Amino acid sequence: MSNATTKRFDTRTLVGVALLTAIVVVLQLLGSFIRFGTFSISLVLMPIVVGAALFGVWAGAWLGLVFAIVVLLQPDTAFFFGISPAGTIITVILKGVLCGACAGLVYKLLSKRFNTVAGVIGAAATAPIVNTGIFLIGCRVFFWDTIKDLAAQNGYGDKTALFLIVVFVGLNFVFEFVVNLVLCPAIVYLIRIGEKSFKKKH
Numbered sequence: 001m002s003n004a005t006t007k008r009f010d011t012r013t014l015v016g017v018a019l020l021t022a023i024v025v026v027l028q029l030l031g032s033f034i035r036f037g038t039f040s041i042s043l044v045l046m047p048i049v050v051g052a053a054l055f056g057v058w059a060g061a062w063l064g065l066v067f068a069i070v071v072l073l074q075p076d077t078a079f080f081f082g083i084s085p086a087g088t089i090i091t092v093i094l095k096g097v098l099c100g101a102c103a104g105l106v107y108k109l110l111s112k113r114f115n116t117v118a119g120v121i122g123a124a125a126t127a128p129i130v131n132t133g134i135f136l137i138g139c140r141v142f143f144w145d146t147i148k149d150l151a152a153q154n155g156y157g158d159k160t161a162l163f164l165i166v167v168f169v170g171l172n173f174v175f176e177f178v179v180n181l182v183l184c185p186a187i188v189y190l191i192r193i194g195e196k197s198f199k200k201k202h
Contacts, residue, residue: 017059020051021066028070045099045127045180046187052104053111053123053191064100068093080143087142095134103127120187124180132173139164 027043044067052060071077071092080088103123111119139147144160151163 013055017051017055017062020047020059020063023047024063024066025070028067028074043179045103045124045131045176046183048100049103049107049120049123049127049180050187050190052100053107053120053187057101057104057108060100060102060104061097062100064096064098065093066096067100068096071096083146084142087138091135091138091142095131095138098134099127099131102130116191117184117188120184120191121181124184124187125177128173128176128180131176132169136164136169139168 024044024047027047030043044063048060048063048067051063072089077088077092080091103126106126107119107123109119110122147164147168148160150167151157151160154163154167156163
């Protein structure tokens, strides 16, 4: 590949990732006003999946990091900051970066092994699972004592895990998971447009 071609490729990649970065910020800010349960939902998983599929694992990780930074600046996160600032930062950053990176990795593996559709479905399912899974692990490691007390105060007794899933995860995860899968056809369409655009340029 010539230097000129590489430059065009790098420019188009940077522009594409920059556009998706802006979309992630806007969607996360809008998502803070939509609630299913105790906390606001994440609407940013679709552009993260698109970015990870089009530009690779690094792009998914970057978009996940941007998502995480916006989450850290939102009011919902104040509850966790009050318990453990370091634990909050670690949990939020890890769940954002890993959900994007894992989505990109799953897409890469499944699209090569099967096809684009399989890759998108796998990536779309992976993003919310990893995002929520890391959140639950973070709660267990950093916030468990506080959550345990809240569970007892709210009539859950020693069923802290049930309280965590019902109150802190609940419909949020279901909504994110279903929306990602429902939007799979749109994600496939966007990825195919992106791939055709790159092929025309090279």
